Amino acid sequence: MSPTGTVVEAQVMRWLVDAAGFPATAEGTLVSGGSVANLTGLLAAREARFPGSWTDGVARTPDAERAVLLVSGHSHYSVERTAGLMGLGSEAVVSIPDRGGKMDPAALDDALGVLKREGRIPFAVSATAGSTATGLFDPLDEVADVCARHGVWMHVDGAHGASFLISEPLRHLVRGIERADSIAWDPHKMMWMPMSTGAVLVRDGRHLNAAFRQKAPYLFHARPGEERSWDAGRMTLQCSRRFDALKLWVSLRHYGADHFAELLETTVRNTHSLHAKLAAAPDFEPMHAPESNILCFRHLPERGDGFQAELRRRYNESGAGWITTTVLDGRRVLRVTLMNPHSTGEHLDRLLDGLREVGRGIE
Ligand SMILES: Cc1ncc(COP(=O)(O)O)c(C=O)c1O
Incomplete structure (x- = not known):
């Protein structure tokens, strides 16, 4: 250097x-x-x-x-x-x-x-x-x-x-x-x-x-x-x-560190609000309460690990959004990391609606 x-x-x-x-x-x-x-x-x-x-x-x-x-x-x-x-x-x-x-x-x-x-x-x-x-x-x-x-x-x-x-x-x-x-x-x-x-x-x-x-x-x-x-x-x-x-x-x-702290707090707040939406929805199940901007969940009714993996694949292919997946306690789950501080409640609703729509097309 x-x-x-x-x-x-x-x-x-x-x-x-x-x-x-x-x-x-x-x-x-x-x-x-x-x-x-x-x-x-x-x-x-x-x-x-x-x-x-x-x-x-x-x-x-x-x-x-x-x-x-x-x-x-x-x-x-x-x-x-x-x-x-x-x-x-x-x-x-x-x-x-x-x-x-x-x-x-x-x-x-x-x-x-x-x-x-x-x-x-x-x-x-x-x-x-x-x-x-x-x-x-x-x-x-x-x-x-x-x-x-x-x-x-x-x-x-x-x-x-x-x-x-x-x-x-x-x-x-x-x-x-x-x-x-x-x-x-x-x-x-x-x-x-x-x-x-x-x-x-x-x-x-x-x-x-x-x-x-x-x-x-x-x-x-x-x-x-x-x-x-x-x-x-x-x-x-x-x-x-x-x-x-x-x-x-x-x-x-x-910008100062406070600026980045605000971005951080916004993404964590968004993740809590996504968690509340998932918990209130009969067709989703959050896997844990979030502490940061990462959250894992499943789409219901329960149709096995293959369904979650296929849902993620097709949703990403649809171009509506992009999510990831992991395995928690031996079960395949959907996973998001909310990085964009400009995301709003409307974007989160669209994410869930998009998953519902894609999910309906999976046998
Ligand atoms: C907890 C944790 N440690 C280490 C790493 C690796 O970081 P990097 O990709 O910057 O090498 C990651 C990446 O996602 C991580 O989440």
């Missing part, structure tokens, strides 16, 4: 670090998105618990073969992928049962106890703030209590939901995120930045630096006595990078 890019990114990162409630020791970097942010945060966790993994490799690092990564049952696939990428093996991932679609802190506590008694080393817990399927938030404060009790690194995959930090009325959903050791945060999701604008934040910046300890004198110029080097390349997989910080810097200066 350029000298200007480096300085602007440092300002943007400081803004994100402050918004997260992290201390001055925190460091971070912009990355391509949530997947790389998860990997980077968990690389820092690996090095913190198993120092030397970076230089000697996991196979030759004492105890690293006993490492376990605990994740929310509904975590994004990129979190589990990190275990494979870090040389721990995807078998090193243990998924914690949900309670109402959220990580159950009691189950996490039990799992940590059992793993320790078995001689395994749980080195990190990855909680989710705004899960991909349902947009629900794990109880971060309670997860932080459990992590603190067991001395385990807490990572928060806030790719979708960390942006809720900027909204006064919605911030309670991420209470406890400030106690995390690392956070993945995608401004290219709920701050409406163009792709790509992902970020990783690490509470104690030393761990982030240790995650990629390398010498590259043609680029990294640590000056004697300098407490914090400006070389952004120390903290990221990437070398050449776009000046992604600029769009966030300009947007924050021009």
